[in-house]
Amino acid sequence: MPDKPKLALILGSGFSKAAGLPVASKLNDELLEPPPADKTVLTPEIDNFITDKLREFWRYAFGYEDNHQKPTLEEHFTTIDLAANTGHCLGEHYEPKKLRAIRRFSIHRVFERLDLPRGRNDNIGSLLLQLKNNFHIDIITLNWDIVVEKCLFAIQMLPEIEKDYTFDYGIEIEDFVSKEVLPQRDLSILKAHGSANWVYCNNCRRIFTAKPGVGKVPLERRVLINKEDFELLGAPEGMPESLEAIKQSSPADCPYCHNGLSTRIGTFSFRKDLSLSQFGTIWEKTHRRLSEADHWLFIGYSLPEADYEFKHLLKSAQLAKRNGIAFTITTVCGTKQKTQVRYKRFFGETTDTQPIYFDQWFRDDFHQYLERIADRK
Numbered sequence: 001m002p003d004k005p006k007l008a009l010i011l012g013s014g015f016s017k018a019a020g021l022p023v024a025s026k027l028n029d030e031l032l033e034p035p036p037a038d039k040t041v042l043t044p045e046i047d048n049f050i051t052d053k054l055r056e057f058w059r060y061a062f063g064y065e066d067n068h069q070k071p072t073l074e075e076h077f078t079t080i081d082l083a084a085n086t087g088h089c090l091g092e093h094y095e096p097k098k099l100r101a102i103r104r105f106s107i108h109r110v111f112e113r114l115d116l117p118r119g120r121n122d123n124i125g126s127l128l129l130q131l132k133n134n135f136h137i138d139i140i141t142l143n144w145d146i147v148v149e150k151c152l153f154a155i156q157m158l159p160e161i162e163k164d165y166t167f168d169y170g171i172e173i174e175d176f177v178s179k180e181v182l183p184q185r186d187l188s189i190l191k192a193h194g195s196a197n198w199v200y201c202n203n204c205r206r207i208f209t210a211k212p213g214v215g216k217v218p219l220e221r222r223v224l225i226n227k228e229d230f231e232l233l234g235a236p237e238g239m240p241e242s243l244e245a246i247k248q249s250s251p252a253d254c255p256y257c258h259n260g261l262s263t264r265i266g267t268f269s270f271r272k273d274l275s276l277s278q279f280g281t282i283w284e285k286t287h288r289r290l291s292e293a294d295h296w297l298f299i300g301y302s303l304p305e306a307d308y309e310f311k312h313l314l315k316s317a318q319l320a321k322r323n324g325i326a327f328t329i330t331t332v333c334g335t336k337q338k339t340q341v342r343y344k345r346f347f348g349e350t351t352d353t354q355p356i357y358f359d360q361w362f363r364d365d366f367h368q369y370l371e372r373i374a375d376r377k
């Protein structure tokens with residue numbers, strides 16, 4: 001039997017929108033919204049304090065008031081990162097330490113918003129199932145959320161499923177509880193900006209995760225929440241202590257060296273911190289798999305300017321293909337004309353840009369797409 005053709009599925013936040021999550025450009029609308037009281041991993045008082053501090057920062061840095069336009073997350077994180085990472089203050093109120101505390105609060109809040117249940121979308125599962133059956137696929141995602149992982153896990157749990165839909169992350173990563181190194185699989189999910197279910201040990205440099213369906217370690221272990229940040233930002237008396245008590249109930253220490261855990265992710269900033277060696281591995285693999293793929297299928301990714309490093313990776317992989325190899329680029333990235341133009345401008349006029357959102361495309365055009373490309377190899 002000939003090898004299956006190779007397909008790289010490249011996902012942006014528009015894909016997760018089909019699962020009910022906000023797209024990246026709308027997440028800023030939710031940054032000042034605490035989670036419902038029955039969904040928080042903290043307490044409503046602590047969540048409100050985080051909201052107050054984020055609002056205060058916006059007021060100071062961007063002149064924001066409640067009825068104003070909210071700064072984008074690119075503006076928010078770039079403003080913080082460029083100052084904090086070079087040891088500079090933002091005005092007289094925000095020295096680097098405070099900026100780093102605000103960044104931790106912001107990422108914690110984004111993780112909370114991404115974790116809220118938003119309904120399900122069966123089209124996503126069907127897409128993954130059919131692509132996996134017809135191609136050798138690699139999934140490359142810029143999203144921190146775990147929509148894809150949850151879908152693959154749900155598929156694998158179906159009683160009639162005989163094939164293997166398990167996945168790896170393309171790096172050495174260990175289960176937070178059992179300390180098992182997760183095995184390599186036939187299907188990789190390469191998360192170019194990291195993941196909401198990874199925690200990192202700054203000491204022994206391991207990354208840990210929880211099995212999909214078992215939850216998200218950074219949120220549940222509250223790794224971005226620490227007493228010192230609350231003291232620094234003027235938390236009311238007793239709050240840092242009650243926070244400590246909550247954290248004691250599920251410690252966030254490295255299972256190996258007992259150092260405190262943290263997260264490392266590429267934020268929405270123009271100056272993303274991708275300095276972890278594991279990111280290097282993910283990006284190398286992404287380059288390799290993209291350059292070997294017969295087809296690139298982009299879903300819900302607008303090719304934003306802030307992702308210039310990722311755009312460079314795409315361009316470099318496109319040009320690294322052997323001469324004379326025909327491959328297809330198809331985009332299903334919504335109806336905005338400027339997105340279609342951006343793709344054609346960057347990859348050339350032969351790029352097949354479908355002016356459509358995922359659900360409609362899956363319903364109306366997916367089978368045609370499969371037939372069209374399945375026998376091209």
Ligand SMILES: [Zn+2]
Pocket residue numbers: 201202203204205206254255256257258259
């Ligand atoms: Zn460690």
